[in-house]
């Protein structure tokens with residue numbers, strides 16, 4: 407698979423089969439992903455890969471919390487700016503319409519969207535999950551390093567014929583994740599990532615992108 411194909415075939419998959427992912431493949435992907443760039447080569451990512459019985463346990467913990475209507479854990483970082491401006495606000499709205507529209511859940515049905523979002527904490531059925539932490543000392547430049555690392559992981563997963571879904575949603579149940587992975591105090595959970603094979607019967611629309619001219623300007627004279 408060439409890089410263009412890896413980039414364009416990567417998408418956030420939200421319906422995985424239960425087929426296990428081997429430790430060997432995950433080790434190969436994460437060993438190669440370590441070559442992601444970072445400012446001053448600080449490599450400010452810290453990953454935990456959870457599979458098998460511990461992942462089943464984590465899914466049980468979050469399912470129990472959802473059933474008990476337990477509140478989300480206090481956030482450690484701002485997921486979105488409080489007052490999104492244009493064009494980000496419209497893009498975010500369009501994404502929600504597409505994602506939940508495909509499931510037949512309109513914007514007014516807040517409870518329905520919440521129920522659909524709960525699949526996040528079942529890893530959308532995936533048999534493997536990566537939880538990526540960053541030291542709370544780090545700033546925006548290092549968070550960006552972590553993003554590059556995560557994209558590198560996701561592209562390498564494509565080379566292994568696997569799919570993924572990065573999930574900030576896991577930060578909302580970060581204490582349950584901590585119960586399983588026992589991270590040191592100074593780490594913040596940025597996101598989880600579900601990993602596996604896409605369910606062959608999955609049918610989800612591809613997200614769109616802004617036209618190149620909206621995000622990129624070429625200056626050549």
Ligand SMILES: Cc1cc2nc3c(=O)[nH]c(=O)nc-3n(C[C@H](O)[C@H](O)[C@H](O)COP(=O)(O)O)c2cc1C
Pocket residue numbers: 416417418419420501526571572573574575576597613
């Ligand atoms: C840092 C990050 C966090 C995300 N968190 C979630 C999440 O919690 N749940 C989810 O279903 N998708 C999540 N996504 C997936 C985005 O919604 C998705 O990447 C975006 O809509 C573009 O779609 P595509 O990846 O399928 O091309 C996240 C993506 C990123 C990069």
